[in-house]
Amino acid sequence: MIAGADPLAMVTRVAGAGLEAQSYRLRVVSENIANHRSTSATPGGDPYQRKTIVFAAELDRAIGAWSVDVKRTSLDGAPFVVEHDPHHPAANAEGEVKYPNVNLLTEMADMREANLSYEANLQMMRSARSMISMTIDLLRSGS
Template sequence: MSDFSDSLSLSSSGLKVQAARLRHVSENIANSDTPGYRRKTVAFETVMGGTTPGAVKAGRVHLDQTELEQIHDPSHPMADESGNYAGSNVQLVIEMADAREAQRSYEANLKMFDQARQMSSSLMDLLRR
């Protein structure tokens, strides 16, 4: 039974990290028009010393250090003397692609979790006979 529980733990860890990734992507999209906002990315780390080899967890959140877009709008309250202010460095095309990739990875982990659960249930049914 440990193989079943290992596969459930492994897919569960994948579900958690993809959910965290999707949360940060949606935060980036929501703040794409916020002046001075920097894009957030999350790194995945392998869980060391755990019972399930290959399990992952969400690591630290990193701020994208690319240069912020300079927007010319002299009427904006944050504009400097030249009429420019710092926008965000979020690119919606990249965020949408990241969201799609996280969604697909989440779905794959969910299918793996469901398959392991069904196999475990079928094994229990066979052992009851």
């Protein structure tokens, strides 16, 4: 922490970074869920590939505190789900269709975890706002 840095401003900056990171994570999870049964537009082609988020700790030099940032979005290397359906338009010559490597249970767990983290950061923002308001009220009553 930088000497003289405002702790309440620090809390709001760090919580804001957390809100932004979890919001991005929720968008990626939503995209994965929306595409969990999509197939390739061409027979035998690869379908949608699950995306994952890589977070990184980042030093905010302005306030001298560490916060979270989305380092990158990457593709999950897990194998695609293959089903035999020779009548499907995306089937290859052997009649097999590739479906995305998206597991709905995993995505729902990720969504729940991201939502809880988002709510925790939001509560930090609310608490900081309340403390700022109480401080202003104390200063007003002391005059």
